[in-house]
Amino acid sequence: MFSDRDEITDVVVIGSGFAGLAAAIEARNAGASVIILEKMLAPGGNSIISDGGIAAAGTEMQKKRGIKDSPELMYNDMLKAGLSLNYPEMVRVVTEKSNEILRWSIDYLGVEYMDRVDIFGGHSVPRCYTPVGVSGSAIIKRQLLKLDEVGIKVRTNSYFKSFIRDxxxxxxGVLIRSNYNHKDAESGIDSRIRAEKGVILATGGFGSDVQFRVAQDPRLTEKIDTTNKPFATAEALKEALRVNAMPVHLSYIQLGPWGTPDEKGYGVGARFSDYIVFPYGIVIEPGSCKRIVNELADRKTMSDALLNTGHPCIGVADAKAVEKSGWNISSCLEKGIVKQFNQLEEFASFYELSLNNLKLTVDRYNGYVENRLDEEFHKPILAEACPISSPPYYGIRTWPKVHHTMGGVQINVRGQVLDLDQHPIKGLYAAGEVVGGIHGACRLGSCAVTECLVFGRIAGRNAATKNNS
Amino acid sequence: MFSDRDEITDVVVIGSGFAGLAAAIEARNAGASVIILEKMLAPGGNSIISDGGIAAAGTEMQKKRGIKDSPELMYNDMLKAGLSLNYPEMVRVVTEKSNEILRWSIDYLGVEYMDRVDIFGGHSVPRCYTPVGVSGSAIIKRQLLKLDEVGIKVRTNSYFKSFIRDxxxxxxGVLIRSNYNHKDAESGIDSRIRAEKGVILATGGFGSDVQFRVAQDPRLTEKIDTTNKPFATAEALKEALRVNAMPVHLSYIQLGPWGTPDEKGYGVGARFSDYIVFPYGIVIEPGSCKRIVNELADRKTMSDALLNTGHPCIGVADAKAVEKSGWNISSCLEKGIVKQFNQLEEFASFYELSLNNLKLTVDRYNGYVENRLDEEFHKPILAEACPISSPPYYGIRTWPKVHHTMGGVQINVRGQVLDLDQHPIKGLYAAGEVVGGIHGACRLGSCAVTECLVFGRIAGRNAATKNNS
Known part of the structure; x- marks a missing residue:
């Protein structure tokens, strides 16, 4: 298949998000020559637009705050949210290496985290760490710097077309299209790269691939927005299926319950909902003004509850909630995504709610906060939670968006892609969102970054060192 | 690929269950020559060991009993149980043709049904018809007779190996192994059959394929029994994936909540649970003696509730329940699967239950029956339901078994298999359990027979008449 003109390297990494770059760093550190392919103009994939939050159990930051956590507890949380569809041995690897990978990102990459530990829906305790700048770009930049040090640059505008098999x-090896411009599918020229040791698929999820996602979940038509960039499509995943990779959990597509219909993409409102409304406020259905769910439930439970109402719901928070969260919400207010009101009367009037019912629901919830027990939905009332009674009040319209695709190809604990008969496909590795089975039915917030870095490194190291001949 | 020695036919049907035989009948009636391949010694597949119950909406049998039903209501039930993952247009076809296909089985095939209309979990109204003999063999036999009339016999011991593409x-065409004996994988000789018009995949589900099902749902190890025959494996489905059929919903694997650990396979106890305990009795968790679920919930809800207890539960019924059901339970009693007791004291003693708690639960449930309202689990109380108070009492141990695989290859409304890019794979059709997407997350009882016959006929007709050249 190859000619003398074709390029040769040890390892080809397809994709330049968290997983791909971690794989490239590790393969290089193991002594392999590495080529990283990226179809877009710039590296970083969807990772660069995420908030970069990473989950880890048993960390120093937790101990400092008296938070009791362990890999075992994180494992149990992931399996519970995943409805036990997760591969147990894969979840063990992620959770047991979670603290190590957080330290790696700090000590080796040099990522700086905010001095806070957050809890997101489905986690039993706060175990989520957010990089300074609240963006995955903080991690991506550091990964790129590391690669730069060893002379590796991401090859942008390089579109992966298909695998080459002996x-x-x-x-x-891979067939690629170089000088590719994503705005013109015909652009670029084909060439081959021979990968002597292995090819690592790290192409991310398919949240923006409406055709593919509708085939898996017919509800997710173009009418449902996504937090993903438009390039988060399935073509590389399909190539893996064409070489008989085992597909797993493709129909488990995560909706972010913190979406708002008032802006496109991830936007600024998601953070307001996820860090302020869900832990310290409530979400109500506008017709009844009643709560519909434990606002700290996992994303699947919450999104299903929202979708079942048939229309956007309303998130309610107050000044104390914002204060407790420690977030600055000025950009949310400036963009009009979050609305501010001096009294609940104004709040009810703006969202066309029954003031009486709104007050009843808020009063009832405030009683739960005072008693530290949510009798209706069993939401964990945080130690620092306060009743919703301190103006100004804040509101946001809430409606889910496609956020993450739990499904993908099956891998083993060494990062090797498995075929339909459960044998490793020689020479093929994968990591990150293109992999299925680690999160099962529902990924918990911040666990993806952990998984991308952990399995990115594993795939990179094994591709570089394993004797595949 | 073909030589002069290879056999030629218009249509090859792989599999001889409900769907395959319906496809063969219809293809033949459309003028095509047909070869039906069956890997086992005898035709019928898993269909022949099912109870043969078929669901249909708006039938004469319902009207005679004053049951108000419609394809629309059946559609809504299927989507509700399927968590709206079902392809709506496929469910429309099944439900709108459900009465027609029931009539076809009666008028054309000559199947006789019992004079009863049953309700199973997840259906809003009774709409399930059971053949005399309570076995799918009643339908299979009639299908085989029809084929016999036109000179078609199922070729048994013929193992499908792979598809042939131009x-x-x-x-x-297909590569097959003739004179195959399933007890000896090396037996038989390879040969090719050229299919001039089309190949129809009707190979059923993979409920007995532990390796494949564990890859999709790691809980379903060999420790979970199945109602399927051991030959219900994934090899033909994998061949379809190897020619790039779109996989859908593979991880949605249905457990039958009416299983009992006290016998292998489907057994005799399932009918007792499904027709007597669930509609007229209750299921309790032995530790607490409390009910755990609406016993008429869909199979997924019920099985998940049972699995969540971590151990077998106990089904409770009485003489009136048996009487109302109209079933003879002597075989269940003879085999010791169902136990009979003169008093609740004996019942509690045998199953090591707290008599006091058992009585409390039965009394509470009897109150719901009298008030026609289940305040705990909102089970629909049937018009003819009676309190559980008429000895003898009957008990059965209840634990789910793998029963049906909702996932498989994607097809369109013409029965054509779709590829990863959503284009029909020319020459390839599918019907029955090997198809995914019609039942979504959860198949309702009796809907599979309807779907097998409806889409079997559609695939057969289109394979025979469509110009694929």
Whole structure:
């Protein structure tokens, strides 16, 4: 399949998000030559637009705050949210290496985290760490710097077309389109790269691929927005299926319950909902003004509850909630995504709610906060939570958005892609969102970054060192 | 690929259950020559060991009993149980043709049904018809007779190995192993059959394929029993994936909540639970003696509730329940699967229950029956339901078994298999349990027979008449 003109390297990494860059760093550190392919103009994939929050159990930051946590507890949380569809041995790897990977990102990459530990829906305790700048770009930049140090640059505008296999079925290279411009599918020229040691698929999820996601979940038509960039599509995943990778959990597509219909994409409102409304406020259905769910439930439970109402709901918070969260919400207010009101009367009037019912629901919830027990939905009342009674009040319209695709190809604990008969496909590794089975039915917030870095490193190291011949 | 020695036919049908035989009948009636392949010694697949119950809406049998039903109501029930993952247009076809297909089975095939209309979990109204003999063999036999009339016999001991494609990718034949004996994987000899018009995949589900099902749902190890025959495996489905059929919903694997650990396979106890305990009795968790779920919930809700207890539960019924159901339970009693007791004291003693708690739960449930309102679990109390108070009492241990695989390959409304890019794979059709997407997350009882016959006929007709050249 190859000619003398074709490029040769040890390891080809497809994709330049958290997982791909972690794989490249590790493969290089293991002594392999590495080429990283990226179809877009710039590296970083969807990772760069995420908030970069990473989950880890048993950390110093937790101990400092008296938070009791363990890999075992994190494991149990992931399996509970995942409805036990997760591969247990994969979840063990992620949770047991979670603290180590957080330290790696700090000590080796040099990522700086905010002095806070957050809780998101489905986690039993606060275990989520957010980089300074609240953006995945903080991690991506540091990964790129590391690669720069060893002379590796991401090859942008390089579109992966298909795998190349040798006569025995081993993946030993890729067909790519160089000088590709994503705005013109015909652009660029084809070439081959021979990968002597392995190819690592780290192409992310398919949240923006309406055709593919509708085939898996017919509800997710183009009418449902997504937090993903438009390039988060399924073509590389389909190539893996064409070489007989085992597909797993493709129909488990995560909706972010913190979406708002008042802006496109992830936007600024998600953070307001996730860090302020859900832990310290409530979400109500506008017709009844009643709460519909434990606002700290996992994303699937929350999104299903929202979708079942048939229309956007309303998030309610107050000044104390904002204060407790420690967040600055000025950009949310400036953009009009979050509305501010001096009294509940104004709040009810703006969102066309029954003031009486709104007050009843707020009073009832405030009683739960005072008693530290949510009798209706069993939401964990945080130690620092206060009743919703301190003006100004803040509101946001809430409606889910496609956020993450739990499904993908199956891998083993060494990052090797498994085929339909559960044998490793020689020469092929994968990590990150293109992999299925780690989160099961529902990924918990911040666990993806952990998983991308943990399995990115594993895939990179094994691709570089494993004898595939 | 073909030589002069290879056999030629218009249509090859792989599998001889409800769907395969319906496809063969229809293809033949449309003028095509047909070869039906069956890997086992005898035709019928898993269909022949099912109870043969078929669901249909708006039937004469319902009207005679004053049951108000419609395809629309059946559609809504299927989508509700399927968590709206079902393809709506496929469910429309099944529900709108449900009465027609029931009539076809009666008028054309000559199947006789019992004079009863049953309700199973997740259906809003009774709409399930059971053949005389309470076995799918009643339908299979009639299908085989029809084929016999036109000179078609099922070729048993014929193992499908792989699809053959022409240079343009059209499926135009199959590689098979004739004189195959399933007890000896090396037995038989390879040969090719050229299919001039089409190949129809009707190979059923993969409920007995532990390796494949564990990859999709790691809980379903060999420790979970199945109602399926051991030959219900994934090898033909994998061949379809190897020619790039779109996989859908593979991880939605249905457990039958009416299983009992006291016998292998489907057994005799399932009918007792499904027709007597669930509609007229209760299921309790032995530790607390409390009910755990609406016993007429869909199979997924019920099975998940049972699995969540971590151990077998106990079904409770009485003489009136048996009487109302109209079933003879002597075989259940003879085999010791169902136990009979003169008093609740004996019942509690045998199953090591707290008599006091058992009585409390039965009394509470009897109150719901009298008030026609289940305040705890909102189970629909049937018009003819009676309190559980007429000895003898009957008990059965209840634990789910793998029963049906909702996932498989994607097809369109013409029965054509779709590829990863949502284009029909030329020459390839599918019907029955090997198809995914019609039942979504959860198949309702009796809807599979309807779907097998409806889409079997559609696939057969289109394979025989469509110009695939």
């Amino acid at each position: 006569s025995e079925g081993k993946i030993n | 240079s343009e990718g059209k499926i135009n």
